[in-house]
Amino acid sequence: MHYSLRDARFRALVFQVVALGAVLAALAYLVSNTVTNLEARKIASGFGFLAREAGFAIGETTFIVYSAADSYLRALAVGLANTFRVALVGVVLATVVGTLVGLARLSSNWLVSRLATLYVEVLRNVPLLVQLFFWYAIISENLPGPRAALNPLPGVFLSNRGIAVPTLVIESAHAWVLGAFGLGLLLAWRLAVWARRRQARTGQQFHAFWAGLAIALGLPLAVFLGAGAPSALEVPALAGFNFAGGATLTPEFAALLAGLTIYTASFIAEIVRAGVLAVQRGQFEAAYALGLHRNLAMRLVVLPQALRVIVPPLTSQYLNLTKNSSLAVAIGYPDIVSIANTAINQTGQAIEGIAIIMTVYLTISLSISAFMNWYNKRIALVER
Amino acid sequence: MKAFVAVTSALALTLAALPAQAQSTLDAVKSKGFVQCGVNTGLAGFSQPDSKGEWQGLDVDLCRAVAAAVFGDAKKVRYTPLTAQQRFTALQSGEIDILARNTTWTLSRDTSLGLNFAGVNYYDGQGFMVPKKLNVKSAKQLAGATVCVQPGTTTELNLADYFRANNMTFKPVVIEKLEEVTNAYFSGRCDVYTTDVSGLVSVRKSRAQNPADHVILPEVISKEPLGPVVRHGDDKWFDIVKWSLFAMVEAEEQGLSSSNIDQMAGSNNPGVQRFVGASGELGKMLGLDDKWAFNVVKQVGNYGESFDRNLKPLGFDRGINALWTKGGLMYAPPMR
Numbered sequence A: 001m002h003y004s005l006r007d008a009r010f011r012a013l014v015f016q017v018v019a020l021g022a023v024l025a026a027l028a029y030l031v032s033n034t035v036t037n038l039e040a041r042k043i044a045s046g047f048g049f050l051a052r053e054a055g056f057a058i059g060e061t062t063f064i065v066y067s068a069a070d071s072y073l074r075a076l077a078v079g080l081a082n083t084f085r086v087a088l089v090g091v092v093l094a095t096v097v098g099t100l101v102g103l104a105r106l107s108s109n110w111l112v113s114r115l116a117t118l119y120v121e122v123l124r125n126v127p128l129l130v131q132l133f134f135w136y137a138i139i140s141e142n143l144p145g146p147r148a149a150l151n152p153l154p155g156v157f158l159s160n161r162g163i164a165v166p167t168l169v170i171e172s173a174h175a176w177v178l179g180a181f182g183l184g185l186l187l188a189w190r191l192a193v194w195a196r197r198r199q200a201r202t203g204q205q206f207h208a209f210w211a212g213l214a215i216a217l218g219l220p221l222a223v224f225l226g227a228g229a230p231s232a233l234e235v236p237a238l239a240g241f242n243f244a245g246g247a248t249l250t251p252e253f254a255a256l257l258a259g260l261t262i263y264t265a266s267f268i269a270e271i272v273r274a275g276v277l278a279v280q281r282g283q284f285e286a287a288y289a290l291g292l293h294r295n296l297a298m299r300l301v302v303l304p305q306a307l308r309v310i311v312p313p314l315t316s317q318y319l320n321l322t323k324n325s326s327l328a329v330a331i332g333y334p335d336i337v338s339i340a341n342t343a344i345n346q347t348g349q350a351i352e353g354i355a356i357i358m359t360v361y362l363t364i365s366l367s368i369s370a371f372m373n374w375y376n377k378r379i380a381l382v383e384r
Numbered sequence B: 001m002k003a004f005v006a007v008t009s010a011l012a013l014t015l016a017a018l019p020a021q022a023q024s025t026l027d028a029v030k031s032k033g034f035v036q037c038g039v040n041t042g043l044a045g046f047s048q049p050d051s052k053g054e055w056q057g058l059d060v061d062l063c064r065a066v067a068a069a070v071f072g073d074a075k076k077v078r079y080t081p082l083t084a085q086q087r088f089t090a091l092q093s094g095e096i097d098i099l100a101r102n103t104t105w106t107l108s109r110d111t112s113l114g115l116n117f118a119g120v121n122y123y124d125g126q127g128f129m130v131p132k133k134l135n136v137k138s139a140k141q142l143a144g145a146t147v148c149v150q151p152g153t154t155t156e157l158n159l160a161d162y163f164r165a166n167n168m169t170f171k172p173v174v175i176e177k178l179e180e181v182t183n184a185y186f187s188g189r190c191d192v193y194t195t196d197v198s199g200l201v202s203v204r205k206s207r208a209q210n211p212a213d214h215v216i217l218p219e220v221i222s223k224e225p226l227g228p229v230v231r232h233g234d235d236k237w238f239d240i241v242k243w244s245l246f247a248m249v250e251a252e253e254q255g256l257s258s259s260n261i262d263q264m265a266g267s268n269n270p271g272v273q274r275f276v277g278a279s280g281e282l283g284k285m286l287g288l289d290d291k292w293a294f295n296v297v298k299q300v301g302n303y304g305e306s307f308d309r310n311l312k313p314l315g316f317d318r319g320i321n322a323l324w325t326k327g328g329l330m331y332a333p334p335m336r
C-alpha cells in the first residue's frame, strides 16, 4: 500500500476514517447538545433515578418479588421478566399453531384446507392491537365476576379476574420425582441411540420412542407412588374481593398471549406452507417410491428440506412477536415498555427510559437472531 | 405506545438537534397564529369535543382565555389530546405551548421535569369509586381489591402509598387509555376505579350505563391541585398563562362577566378601569394588548361562568373551588 490517494486501498482507508470521524463528530455534537439543553431546561438527567424508590405497584410479576417500596431498577426487572414470559410462551405456541395451520392448508381435505385459509386470511389482515382489544373484551366482558365464577373442574375457577388453578404444595419428595424424570429422559435417550445403531447394523427396528416414553414417565411415577403420592393441593378460594391461593393466569396475560400467538401463527402458517411447497414434488415421490408412507415422508424427507426455507423468515416472526409484545400497555399487561413508560413519566427522564427500552429490545432481538442463525447453520444443507 | 415513542423521539430530537437558545414562546405563538394546547383525550367537563367537534371544558376554557389574551380571539387555539403518559414529553418537546390537562402540581414535576405550574384551576383530591352492589362503605374495606388506574399519574403513586400506609394489599390493573381503563372497570375486571374525584364524578356521569350503580367512597386520600403547565425558563409566557387564569378569577370577584363587561367597562371604578385596560398599562407589562383581560372575560367568561357552564351540569359543587370571599380557595393576587 502506498500512502497516496492514488492508491485504491489507501484511498478506501482514508474515506473510512473520514466517514467514521464525521459520524463520531455528529454523535458528539448531538450528545453535547442534548446535555446542554436538558441542563438549560432544568430537566433531570442521568441514571441515578434507577436506585430511587419506584412508589408504584405492579399487577403481576414473574419470579421476581416486588413491592412499591422497591427501586425503579427492580420494577424494570419485573417488566423485563414479564416480557420474557409472554414472548417465550408466545413463540412456542405460535410455532405449534402456525405449523399445524400451515400443514392444514396443504391438506387434501377440502374443509380442513379452507378453514386454514380462512384462519390465515382473517387473522393476518386484522391489526394486532384490534385483536388484543378483542380478546381482552371477550375475557373481561363475558366472564362472570369472581363471586359467580365458573367452576369447570374442581379447584379451577374462571372469572373476569382470570383463571385460578390449584397449585401443588411443594415437598422434598417432588425433587426426587423431578430427578427421576431427568434420569428417565437420559435413559430414553441412550435407548434411542442404541436402537438407531442396532437398526443401522442389523436392520431390525425397535420401538424406541414408546419404550423411551414409558421409561421417562414410568420412573418418576414409580418414585412418586413410592413416596406415598404427596399431592396436597393449594386450592384457590374466594376471599373478600378475589381468589386467594393457587395460581392465577390474569386476563391481561391471557389476552396478550392469545393475541400474539394467534396473530403470529397466521404468518408462520404461510411460512411453513411456503417451505413445504418449496420442496420439489419429486422428493415426495421418491420417498413414496422408497415405501415411506405420507407422514414418514413428510417427517424424514420433506420437512428437513423445508426447514432450510422456513427458518430465516421464522426468525423474523419470532422477533416480531417479541417486539409486538410491547403493545401490552394497551391492555394493561405490565411488560418492560409499560413499566419504563411509567418510570419515564414519574421521573421525567424520557431519554434514559427510551434508551433502556431500546437496549432491551436490541439485546433480545440480537440474541434471537444469533440463536436462529446458529440453528439455521446446523440444519443447512451440507454440500458435499 | 407508538404515539408515545413518537413524542419521546421528538423530544430527543429537539433536545439533540437544536442548539441551546431561549426561544420566546410568545413570539412563536404569535407567528404561527394560534396557541397549541395539550388537553385530555376526553373527560367531560374538563376537555371533550362536543357534538359539533368543538372542544369544551374547564381546561379548554383556560386555553381559550390565553388565546383571547394574546390574540383577542379565543378561537385561536388548536388542541392536542394527550394521555397522562404523553403529556409532559409533549410539553418538553415544544409540541404544545400549554398543558391544560387536569395535571397535579407536585414538587418533582415542578422541578425535575423542567416545568412550571401557572396556578391552579381546580382544587381536587383522589378518591375511589366502587360498584354499589359490592356494598363497600369505606376505602379501609378495600384490602385485596383489584384497582383500575391510569399510568403516569399521581393517582398511581397515591394508590400504592395509601394501601401501604394502611397495611392492605391490592392488585393494580394499569391501562393507559381512559376509554380502556374505564371499560375495564365497568366490565367488572376491577372492583375499584381510582382517580381525582373530579374525574370519578365526570366518568360516572358521562360513561356509566347507570350512574346510580356506582358510589364514590368518602375518603379523599390526597391533595390534587390541578393547573396549567408551561415549560421552565420562559418567564414571559409563564406570566401570560398565570395571569390569564387570575384574570378569570379576579373578574368573578369583581362581578365582571361576559354578559356585563361591556357596560361595566364604562364604570368609573378604578379597579375595573385597570382591568378592562381603560387605565394603567397592565397589558403592556405582560407584553400584550391592554384589552387582554377584557377579551378574556368577554369571550370566555369569568371563572364562575366557566365552572357553571362546564362542571355544574355534571353535578359538581363549587366546594373548595369557590372564591376565597365565599370560603373557597380561589384567590387572585391584586391586578395592579
Ligand SMILES: N[C@@H](CCC(=O)N[C@@H](CS)C(=O)NCC(=O)O)C(=O)O
Pocket (backbone or CB within 6 Å): B040, B041, B042, B043, B082, B083, B084, B101, B102, B103, B104, B150, B152, B153, B154, B155, B176, B177, B178, B195, B196, B198, B199, B200, B224, B226
Ligand atoms: N391529576 C392526576 C391525574 C390526572 C389524570 O390523568 N386523570 C385521568 C383520569 S380522570 C384522566 O384525566 N384521563 C384522561 C385521559 O387519559 O385522557 C395527575 O396529574 O397525575
